[in-house]
Amino acid sequence: MKTQKAIAWLALLVTSLYGAAQTRASVERYVADHQQEILGEFVSLLSIPNVASDKPNIRKNAEQLRQMLLRRGFAADILETDVNPLVYGELRVPGASRTILWYAHYDGQPFDPKLWKQDSAFKPIMRDGRMEDGAKEIPDFSSLKTYPPGARVYARSASDDKSPIIALLAAIDALRASGQQPKSNVRLILDGEEEASSHGLISSLPKYKDKYRAEMMLVLDGPVHSSGKPTVVFGGRxxxxxxxxxxxxxxxxxxxxxxxxxxxxxxxxxxxxxxxxxxxxxxxxxxxxxxxPPLTAEEKRILASVPDDPQELMQFFGIARTDKVGGSLQEALQxxxxxxxxxxxxxxxxxxxxxxxxxxxxxxxxxxxxxxxxxxxxxxxxxxxxxxxxxxxxxxxxxxxxxxxxxxxxxxxxxxxxxxxxTKAYRTEMNHPAAVEITNVIQRTWNEMPIRIRTMGGTVPMAPFAETLGFPIISIPVVNFDNNQHSENENLRLENLWKAVVTFAAVLAM
Amino acid sequence: MKTQKAIAWLALLVTSLYGAAQTRASVERYVADHQQEILGEFVSLLSIPNVASDKPNIRKNAEQLRQMLLRRGFAADILETDVNPLVYGELRVPGASRTILWYAHYDGQPFDPKLWKQDSAFKPIMRDGRMEDGAKEIPDFSSLKTYPPGARVYARSASDDKSPIIALLAAIDALRASGQQPKSNVRLILDGEEEASSHGLISSLPKYKDKYRAEMMLVLDGPVHSSGKPTVVFGGRxxxxxxxxxxxxxxxxxxxxxxxxxxxxxxxxxxxxxxxxxxxxxxxxxxxxxxxPPLTAEEKRILASVPDDPQELMQFFGIARTDKVGGSLQEALQxxxxxxxxxxxxxxxxxxxxxxxxxxxxxxxxxxxxxxxxxxxxxxxxxxxxxxxxxxxxxxxxxxxxxxxxxxxxxxxxxxxxxxxxTKAYRTEMNHPAAVEITNVIQRTWNEMPIRIRTMGGTVPMAPFAETLGFPIISIPVVNFDNNQHSENENLRLENLWKAVVTFAAVLAM
The missing domain is CATH 3.30.70.360 (Alpha-Beta Plaits)
Known part of the structure; x- marks a missing residue:
């Protein structure tokens, strides 16, 4: 009996390891062959101004996103709210036994144009690295088919939060190119005013909640851990x-x-x-x-596994002491x-x-x-x-x-x-089956345990979803940590975009 | 022996009471006959803008003041400093056995012109009372020979601090009109940047100190006590x-x-x-x-004699408690x-x-x-x-x-x-002979004990004078308490100006 169980478990493990490896390889090949095309769709989306208060352009973003979903066979709609419209898409997969709700936002932080080192925050440019390190602009990058290893795209919302949308759609394209389909039905909700408190999204929850029903919700927003390693986030303050x-x-x-x-x-x-x-x-x-409640030993262990370097952070911030609410930064955030x-x-x-x-x-x-x-x-x-x-x-x-x-x-x-x-906090326990499943698929894809963030310090207004719809919520951040989020000269490291396509494809295929 | 002393003392008392009464009567008569003339000189002086940073106009003020002193027979000079000029005048009196140094300032606080309820803060107007109580403007007041009882002049520096200068010079005119002269030599120093920290005055002290030597210094600045009673101030924080x-x-x-x-x-x-x-x-x-050092019983008694009404003040300020540094406002200021x-x-x-x-x-x-x-x-x-x-x-x-x-x-x-x-504080003890003498002459003139302020809360930069020249410093404020000092719509109640002439004449004649 014991032996039978072990063999079944091993078979499953081998299958999924093989599956993960296979998906990663085929998606990476697709991405390598389609960088110019993916980047073209990204640049086109970044070129539409997206400050939440700019109503005409917000609507242009929404319409373009709806078209992008329609092209992938989604049933796609603009959902009106008290304020900015949501873009909603649904992709039913024959034989799927469950549905995953994906979330991202298409609006961006307001900014002072004078502080940008380029003509316009909505006219994307490419640099061969990090601007602060002296990286130079790569002219006429749209005509290139490949890009230098450290290349970055500079534009408002390059990281926060248009690149996850591009990566998710490219992941669907990549799966299909290798003859696969997502394993779960995809529901996608794109928020038009996350940077202005998501009032429309939250207040429309009673009206649209049937469209949001799913077995889990995945939030695509925020940067990976400063170490650059794959990261999963289970809650937000x-x-x-x-x-x-x-x-x-x-x-x-x-x-x-x-x-x-x-x-x-x-x-x-x-x-x-x-x-x-x-x-x-x-x-x-x-x-x-x-x-x-006090943190359990297991929770403390997982918090301690986050590779924060307090000395480095303190030096970076110029401080010589920390508050003592928790024993570490990760504990303090709980x-x-x-x-x-x-x-x-x-x-x-x-x-x-x-x-x-x-x-x-x-x-x-x-x-x-x-x-x-x-x-x-x-x-x-x-x-x-x-x-x-x-x-x-x-x-x-x-x-x-x-x-x-x-x-x-x-x-x-x-x-x-x-x-x-x-705004209430939310948190999915790290031993919840959905949490374990996401952790495992990312671990299998990248051959290393992702950094698990029990509760991140920042706030996203997801708690009402968990309360109303009862599903677990997990964030899969993909963009680089040093993206100048909410600040001038926001950027995305292209390598993060290509990896995001792989990560999302693996989750779609899980 | 005792009887002799008592008789001598009584004789002195009668003489000084008679002298004070006589001076008051003759000065009041002079003032009644010359209101238009005094006011004319006042309005002319108020019409020259006097913000300390306005160098050309500051110099115009200084020159006009010098001319006003020369007309009264003063030896008058402009004393240059690192910053704004001082106006200095000396009037030697034949047979005088001492010298009194008088101080006032001719500059005024900066302000926002929009907040004044008149064309210009430097175009004086007259109202038939307090603006805040709905008083109306009296048009063409320069042509009038007398004024309504509550009349006020509205202009920058009407109270702070041009009126004391006008009153002192009118007092000299009034004494002379009745055939008297000041009993002490008069030295007069007019500061051109008191509202900008008196840096020129203080830093020039070593250079001009011989011009400032005197047996006492009288500061003509600030308002009388809120009760409106005659007031003498012996120190400033x-x-x-x-x-x-x-x-x-x-x-x-x-x-x-x-x-x-x-x-x-x-x-x-x-x-x-x-x-x-x-x-x-x-x-x-x-x-x-x-x-x-702790306040003595006598000091506490004199502080308690100041007729402050804490309940009224608290109601006016809208507060329901006070700090407890001293047992009263006057004690707190010590x-x-x-x-x-x-x-x-x-x-x-x-x-x-x-x-x-x-x-x-x-x-x-x-x-x-x-x-x-x-x-x-x-x-x-x-x-x-x-x-x-x-x-x-x-x-x-x-x-x-x-x-x-x-x-x-x-x-x-x-x-x-x-x-x-x-800026150091200064204080002349209230039992110093000069303090007693000033107190007495004001008491005799107005037939009531003046309110004695041991240390006022505000700051005037007089301590270096006391330290360098070793004389007692006493302030004789004369303007109304509700003059909107340092604020828009500064004003002087004319009755205060007429009384100031009487007070200063009595001190000049003591």
């Missing part, structure tokens, strides 16, 4: 934000005439926020970490954080005036993990503020309020500019 | 400033990716400043109050203060970005009293900063410094934009 304004005198006062007598709101705000954390960066707000992202009261530097300011404001973001609900975390912070003796208001205090309360603070909460309280 | 910048990562980082691991400089700054004061607004920096005048780190509100900022800055002013030296106080704060674990630098840290020190702060100190470490 959520975010809640708070803005705190402490009120002082009704108008700024001469600090000579009234200093020592009229309380200073900047000092009150400082004393308040100082009470929220200890010297090691740990929040001391009551209950802040209560919802997060806990909620409380971050002062901005402070403002009166003036500094040459603009400084010798006054007692009328108010002082701090903007705070709380990064969440799956166990920490945004509303509950905000409530805990507000409870803490009240315990420090503050009367909490939601608008400027009137005279009666000012006369009654010695310490008054306005607290508003939101997520960026949005009105909802926050 | 000094000021030292500090700017603290805490360094975080070399560039702002994504708060999701690194929050909980990379320390936040805004939080470090907050923890640091929080450690400097307690909940009652008292500094807990070691030695902060050590140099200040101690140094530590005030956060500005805070800045990254962004708030709609500009907020979810980052760990690269730095955080606080601008701090320390108000000083006579016993607290600026350099020593700054040293104490820096010692405190070091005790909190910070490495103190005076410029941006390089990589080696960043790698070595877990907490790095840049500390710069100065006074406003100036490079010197601070």
């Amino acid at each position: 959520g975010i809640a934000t708070l803005e705190l304004t402490v009120f002082g005198p009704k108008f700024a006062l001469h600090s000579g005439h009234y200093g020592n007598w009229v309380p200073n709101p900047a000092m009150d705000l400082i004393q308040l926020i100082a009470s929220m954390k200890d010297d090691n960066g740990r929040a001391v707000v009551e209950g802040f970490y209560d919802d997060v 806990y909620p954080s409380l971050n002062v992202r901005g402070l403002r009261s009166a003036y500094i530097g040459s603009e400084a005036r010798t006054i007692i300011p009328e108010s002082a404001t701090a903007s705070i973001d709380i990064r969440l993990v799956r166990e920490t609900d945004p509303d509950r975390m905000i409530r805990r912070v507000i409870d803490h503020i009240r315990k420090q003796g503050f009367y909490v208001v939601d608008k400027d205090p009137d005279d009666a309020t000012r006369a009654k309360y010695p310490r008054i603070i306005r607290v508003t909460s939101g997520s960026g500019g949005a009105t909802f309280a926050g | 000094g000021i030292a400033t500090l700017e603290l910048t805490v360094f975080g990562p070399k560039f702002a980082l994504h708060s999701g990716h690194y929050g909980n691991w990379v320390p936040n400089p805004a939080m470090d700054l907050i923890q640091l400043i929080a450690s400097m004061k307690d909940d009652n607004g008292r500094a807990v920096v070691e030695g902060f109050y050590d140099d200040v 101690y140094p203060s530590l005030n956060v005048r500005g805070l800045r780190s990254a962004y708030i509100g709609s500009e907020a970005r979810t980052i760990i900022p690269e730095s955080a800055t606080a601008s701090i002013d320390i108000r000083l009293v006579r016993e607290t030296d600026p350099d020593r106080m700054i040293r104490r704060v820096i010692d405190h900063i070091r005790k909190q674990g910070f490495y103190v630098v005076d410029k941006d840290p390089d990589d080696a410094t960043r790698a070595k020190y877990p907490r790095i702060i840049r500390v710069t100190s100065g006074s406003g934009g100036a490079t010197f470490a601070g």
